[in-house]
Amino acid sequence: MRDHFEIRDHDAAGRIGRLEVPRAGVTVETPALLPVVNPNVLTIEPRRLAEEFGAEMLITNSYIIRSTDRIRGRVLDQGLHEFLGFDGAIMTDSGSFQLAEYGDIDVTTEEIIEFQRQIGSDVATPVDVPTPPDVDRDRAERELETTRTALADAEAADTGDMLLNAPVQGSTFPDLREEAGRHASATDLDVFPVGAMVPLLNSYRYAEVVEAVRAAKRGLDPDAPVHLFGAGHPMMLALAVAAGCDLFDSAAYALMARDGRYLTVSGTEHLEEMEYFPCSCPVCAEHTPAELRQMDGGGTADRSAEELLAEHNLHVTFEELRRVKAAIRSGDLLQLVDRRARGHPAMLDGLRTLLDHADEIERTDPVSKDAFFYTSHESARRPEVRRHHDRLSRLAVPDRLLLTESDAPSDHEYDAVWRVKPPFGPFPRALSETYPLTAEVPERLDGAAQVAAAEGVASLADANPDSDLTLGHDDWAARALDAVPDRVETENLRHLGR
Amino acid sequence: MRDHFEIRDHDAAGRIGRLEVPRAGVTVETPALLPVVNPNVLTIEPRRLAEEFGAEMLITNSYIIRSTDRIRGRVLDQGLHEFLGFDGAIMTDSGSFQLAEYGDIDVTTEEIIEFQRQIGSDVATPVDVPTPPDVDRDRAERELETTRTALADAEAADTGDMLLNAPVQGSTFPDLREEAGRHASATDLDVFPVGAMVPLLNSYRYAEVVEAVRAAKRGLDPDAPVHLFGAGHPMMLALAVAAGCDLFDSAAYALMARDGRYLTVSGTEHLEEMEYFPCSCPVCAEHTPAELRQMDGGGTADRSAEELLAEHNLHVTFEELRRVKAAIRSGDLLQLVDRRARGHPAMLDGLRTLLDHADEIERTDPVSKDAFFYTSHESARRPEVRRHHDRLSRLAVPDRLLLTESDAPSDHEYDAVWRVKPPFGPFPRALSETYPLTAEVPERLDGAAQVAAAEGVASLADANPDSDLTLGHDDWAARALDAVPDRVETENLRHLGR
């Protein structure tokens, strides 16, 4: 259906894909990070973005080019690729951001899409309305109507083989985001940015970012390429990919550098306050923070501290992108998200919100992977646990069944003895060597794992009302035992000395 | 007391220090990582270890030098520093490891210390007995007696300004480790390696590594420099530093590279299976895994894949060391450990074990830092929470006190209204802007934070048996309310609509 986007691998709701960009004659691997290039200020030459950082696609702003007398003619004349010196794919924004900032712009969707076509953009954007968070519902609905018109105007335009963005808006109303996603998906447009995320991202409202993405995804086709517009901080890439985003753009690398800020996968530091670089990129391997600070004073250095900071910021971002891709391939993306959730309390909110949607995520999560690592209380809420509980409700059970965390007793009167392993719960021994039951779990299990295992017992008991179930558990917490149905007999193995 | 070691900064039980090494004429900043240099195979030239990786100290094996006819004379002649081409501090091992491996070596402590002095070692090691884990207690005690004799022989030796290691053994018996620490600390030896950790590290028994370190530290002087012998995987550096270790040595960087293994802060990968390098060190920024695999075939490359892998392994290890130091300076070492605990279930066991010792760790944890981030259930067990609960038991309380998670009611009959903030619990509003009560916590608080807050309420109630306490809570879990003493009246604010 979206024949220019092919999904190769899934993990959680994340995927590795190939976005074909016909006008550029290239195929871009996703998740992809598009450095934002200001056509007036090339902080790092686009050629270097490709050669040194591996950028396959970048994004620049057609509205700024159109409004800037000094460069407009040259870009129209040379075309965007020659002007920027970049052979990869180039996406262009339309001025929607300026519309949101200043309330008005002097261009229509029809005009700006034609301009984008003329300058040789590979992926163009209509003039949608990026409704900010927390507005009243009337405004969100009204502006969504305008965005719909912009999408219709974009569909009607003569665009040749240029791809087109279909932004998904709806402010902080999940049902409006979902409806907007459904509408955008029904157009013949190509790439689906979830818009107006910057205010949420700037105020660390990651839980609401996840809600917006999940809502948009519920409306969009599963095979639609999704762009998280304005998102490029390495801290949240893994979370956003796990929620289902494929494209990102980063202005942060340059903007932050201008303010002396240094990005890491767990937050943002100030060069002014740093004594050590927690990085070994070519910039950080060759300089100390003190050296970079000194460069700002002297005018003799051939490169400025700002430029070097921007390079570090891009290195750490592309490094995280490679880490995310590697995690998808090896099926441990949710473990990476678990690590990143410890960078900031708001990231933990983001993970907890993502796991509210474990049922949705389960649909694209591979049935078999290398290993499930239980690395936090949140691991108990992973889709694999949910899936196992669903499966338990479909398993046939004999009349008298012992479920136990210990080995099977040598002598017993049960019809069968199943293993119990938190956070999954019970399963026939024959399944022991299958994913996810091969999970590595800590020796010191927590209450969350026990509660999840108890819910597995409940799932089995509920589906088999006529079976007699006995549970041997290793000293579970009271709240786990509360989750076991009353009719299941329980024995504390620790008291039995087993 | 240990006048060659000065502690500059503390965080948890971790510290930044300066180890003065008089024979080398240098001062080494700790935590320090000592690359292990095989005198027969210089995988990376020691000069490059200093210049490109920032190694201030390295370790090599005097027993191997003494046993290798091909090099012994040259090292005796030139001295170790010229032989290796390294100006920094050089520590030498004694053959203890070989003793543990092969059961017997042909040298005494007296002889090997004299040899170390002759070759110009800066920190020498006696022939202690590295008792492995899980042996019976008799053997652990017997071998500890031999180690004690080795320490006495080292003390008696004429060593000039060469420093001496005093290894702390004791297998997996915490009381023996503590006793061994106390004994070592009473000698006039200088550096204190916690020994025989390799079998535990190799089998991911991080909880027991933490127990061994904490036990040794209970016996050692607080200002003794502690070396975690044989530990250099970047995954566990932060945990080990937070537990109180100052020196590390890594043979892993070279040994792993020989097997095609690639270190990361969350585990070990196999080059054979990698598609992306999750790193931007000079090696990984310039090569893809596929390129490195191809190098192995051709003989034309001027550097081998093994050498490049070793360089990456060292880069990622030194990068983590800088990250650990930065975390100590900014007071967020336990947040870094929290992140690293999500790399493997065994690392989570390590963190959970470290927090069993929150009382010990609290003693060196700074009273004020920048910010407390609540990033996991484990955050509820941090020393700052413990300290606040202790403080609550010392605060004077009026007759009628309202403790509430919401704002103070505009109209009330209490003598005072205090805030309640999980995981800390109650406090007078005047303390709101003091550490750690300025903590950033997730919007979605968990049961562990509520239970800890309830324990704070209990601490206050127990110390003030004559006061009437009322608690307004935001829908706490049953197990948190169970931890509130019965005589404290509770109100669920969510039910009250506040």
Ligand SMILES: [Mg+2]
């Ligand atoms: Mg079209």
Ligand SMILES: [Mg+2]
């Ligand atoms: Mg002496």
Ligand SMILES: [Zn+2]
């Ligand atoms: Zn860097």
Ligand SMILES: [Zn+2]
């Ligand atoms: Zn690397």
